[in-house]
Amino acid sequence: MKWKSILGSLGARVLGLVLLVAAGAKIAEPGAFAEQIRLEQLDFLFSVRTVTLIALALEVGLGTVLILGLRRLWVLFPTTLLVSFFLFLTGRNYWLVLNGLRDEDAACGCFGSLIQRTPGEAFWQDLFLLLVPLSLAYIGRQVSHRGFPWRRLLAAGFLVLGVTVYVGGNSDLHFVEMAAEIADESGEERxxxxxxxxxxxxxxxxxxxxxxxxxxxxxxxxxxxxxxxxxxxxxxxxxxxxxxxxxxxxxxxxxxxxxxxxxxxxxxxxxxxxxxxxxxxxxxxxxxxxx
Incomplete structure (x- = not known):
C-alpha cells in the first residue's frame, strides 16, 4: 500500500536526520567525543583516533543515505546495529549513574554536549528518537529495485571523506590521542x-x-x-x-x-x-x- 511506503520513507529520513544532527554535535567537539570513547573503553582494538573517525564515518554515511531515501537491507541492517549499540551505551551509562558507579556528567548520549540532558533523559529520548523511526523504516520497502544507487552512495562517500579529513586534523583529537599514549599502564589515574x-x-x-x-x-x-x-x-x-x-x-x-x-x-x-x-x-x- 502506498501509505506504508510513505510512512517507511518518512521514518528513514527522520532517522537519517537524527544521525546527522548527532554526528554534527560530535564533529563540533571531536575531542569530547574521543574522550567519551575512552570513558567507554571502546579503544581496546584500535587507537582512540581511529575509533573516533570510524564511528563518525558510520554515523554520517548511514545518516546521509537514509535521508536520501535509501532503505535497502544492506543499509538498514548496519543502521540497526549502530542504533542498538548507541542505545546499549546510553542504557549502560544510565544504569551506572543510578547505581552510583559513574558521575552524572560523564556522558551526554548520542547528541554529545549539543543538548544538556540527564542520563535518564538521554536514554529515554534516544530510545524514542532512534528506535521509532528505525522501526518505521522497515515498513513498505520495495522488494525489487531498479539499478544501483550510485549517486546517493557517492554523495554519502564525499561527505564521509570531508568529515574524516576535517576531524582527523582537529587539534582536540590530537590532545586526546596523546593522552591515550602516555596513560599509565597500571590504569591508575595520574x-x-x-x-x-x-x-x-x-x-x-x-x-x-x-x-x-x-x-x-x-x-x-x-x-x-x-x-x-x-x-x-x-x-x-x-x-x-x-x-x-x-x-x-x-x-x-x-x-x-x-x-x-x-x-x-x-x-x-x-x-x-x-x-x-x-x-x-x-x-x-x-x-x-x-x-
Missing amino acids: FVKTDDYLLVLEGVDVPEAEIFHSQSVTFLVLSPQLPAAVVLKLRTTSVETIAGEMIFRGDDGSIILSSDAVFHPEGEFEVDGEGISFAVQGARLRLRNSP
Missing part, C-alpha cells in the same frame, strides 16, 4: 610529564614550567610564576586552580592530586592552531607546541 608543550606567560616563554597530562584528558601546569597549580579539562574546556599542597609527586616523577583538592574555576580555555590559550587571575597564558 599526571605524567610531557615535553610536547611549552608555557607562555604574557608572550614570554617559561621554560622552567612543568606540563603534565592525565588519562582523563586533563592538563596540569606547574610554574613558580603562577600563584597556584592550573588544571585544564578538555571535555569542559574549563580552567581551574588548586593549591600546591594538594599535589603529590611520585618517585617516578608522576603526580597524583589529593582527593581533598578544591578546584577554583578561572574560566574557559580556547584551542587554536597555536595551542591552548587561557587566563589565570588576569594573566594571559598559552600552551604551545615545543620547538
